[in-house]
């Protein structure tokens with residue numbers, strides 16, 4: 001990556017002080033332009049979301065298409081803060097064991113503070129949507145709460161693979177949406193703030209893995225190469241797929257759901273959403289022949305030549 005871990009940390013620590021956001025000070029929630037209205041056609045998004053290209057979606061009335069957009073964004077945001085909540089717990093467990101003078105300790109706390117602001121910002125959007133949004137499925141929340149602190153304490157490399165598993169797909173989606181053009185100004189503001197701060201979090205997680213992978217034991221690397229595709233494939237789907245409460249709310253039929261998962265657009269999105277983590281793990285020698293098979297089975301492998 002070019003920059004050493006200590007230099008990257010001091011750069012990130014400096015940037016975290018110079019450029020950070022407050023969920024309530026930096027978003028004009030009460031601006032009339034920012035109001036969330038389920039009939040607002042600016043909430044309709046068809047160019048990025050593969051599910052909005054299905055014939056089922058096209059058959060919905062315009063107000064229902066807008067409402068689907070409102071719910072879809074709210075669902076992603078609630079799932080996003082469920083992930084960020086687990087991430088913060090892991091980061092705090094990690095910081096708890098750092099020595100005096102540790103730059104890692106300082107950066108981890110900058111990140112926890114930013115993730116708390118993101119959580120407030122996402123939940124405020126959910127509240128204002130007025131919709132019964134669930135977020136991450138209960139089984140994943142249960143499993144996450146049960147394991148995350150132990151993972152952060154005992155296997156930091158695996159913890160940061162989990163971190164990238166949630167952060168990269170969210171970042172990929174938000175960048176794709178910003179590039180395609182978001183019409184609703186509240187959504188655009190939220191995503192711009194998030195993408196700006198996530199750039200630092202992603203950089204930290206990648207450099208952490210890079211700096212610590214070489215010194216890990218053979219056994220630990222072997223386990224990591226097998227567990228990583230499973231974690232990344234699961235996390236990418238949690239972040240990208242429409243949650244079951246959203247599908248039930250709009251009566252999306254199972255055929256539409258399954259057929260959309262088979263479309264080229266969906267498959268490309270899934271692979272693209274983990275592409276930088278995939279490249280990092282390949283470069284670090286953490287993808288062997290058996291591991292590559294798991295990446296393929298998870299639908300997240302892409303040959304480097306492509």
Ligand SMILES: [Fe+2]
Pocket residue numbers: 084114115118194198
């Ligand atoms: Fe975040």
Ligand SMILES: [Fe+2]
Pocket residue numbers: 115167197198201202
């Ligand atoms: Fe983050």
